[in-house]
Amino acid sequence: MIKPIMKKITRHFTPENFALKVKRSRTGRGLFTEEAIPRGACIIEYKGRECSEEEQETSNGKYLFETGKNTMIDGNIPGNTAKYINHSCAPNCEIDIRKRRVYVFAKRNLKAGEELNYDYDTEYFDAHIKKKGCLCNKCSPMGTKATTSSPKTAKKKR
């Protein structure tokens, strides 16, 4: 049996009260931070309702989140602001799960005004994103052109 190597990180699974805002993004709506967030900070909990085993089999909702071997939550509930966080193949946030609860952490230092994103798993990607083509900052950097007036950002990559 292969055992995953667990990274030794001390984490605080309590979201701090960062100023977050749902705004228009390139893929519809997205969640943005209005203040700087330090790397490793717990930003928000991805809240949801626990799904029954039957729901796990039949539902293929976009907001389902696996929280354990046989457990899943449906994040399509009022008050789950984290559901607005979009996918990115070069994300600035990451997910960690503790006691069947899902938390979003800052993968690096975030600046005020940045959109939050994390890497959805492959299964989700294949089911919901692949066909349309990924619109994340890594896959379609041209997408930023429409929202920024600075020509400098397009060149930044290399």
Ligand SMILES: [Zn+2]
């Ligand atoms: Zn992408």
